[in-house]
Amino acid sequence: MNNRDRYIAEATEYGRCSEMADSKKVNAAYHRLAAVLTRMRAGSDRGESILIDLVNHSNGWVRLWAATDLLPLRAELASSTLEELAAGSPGELRFDAKMVLREWRAGRLKGL
Numbered sequence: 001m002n003n004r005d006r007y008i009a010e011a012t013e014y015g016r017c018s019e020m021a022d023s024k025k026v027n028a029a030y031h032r033l034a035a036v037l038t039r040m041r042a043g044s045d046r047g048e049s050i051l052i053d054l055v056n057h058s059n060g061w062v063r064l065w066a067a068t069d070l071l072p073l074r075a076e077l078a079s080s081t082l083e084e085l086a087a088g089s090p091g092e093l094r095f096d097a098k099m100v101l102r103e104w105r106a107g108r109l110k111g112l
Helices: 004-018 023-041 048-054 058-069 073-085 091-106
Strands: none
Touching: 004 023, 004 048, 004 058, 004 091, 048 058, 058 073, 058 091, 073 091
């Protein structure tokens, strides 16, 4: 499986487990997603082309993670995507999008 497909799979799994409130599986999915991002960041464009493509994915969790990971590279595009998600239906996805935006704007997401 290539990095793009693995990223989609792990972001989707993260969302599924988050909605089920299974913190152990959420953490495991997060760590796998972070490992994929590390491989993507090692590429010549730092994964930018994949992330730009994924902010339009049909799965909201994929969009959330792609936008989050795209913030340091394309802040305007990423913020716009996160704002759309933060204005969506109430739930975990909306909450997470709001929190990412809040933390980014407060300068507390330095590790991205």
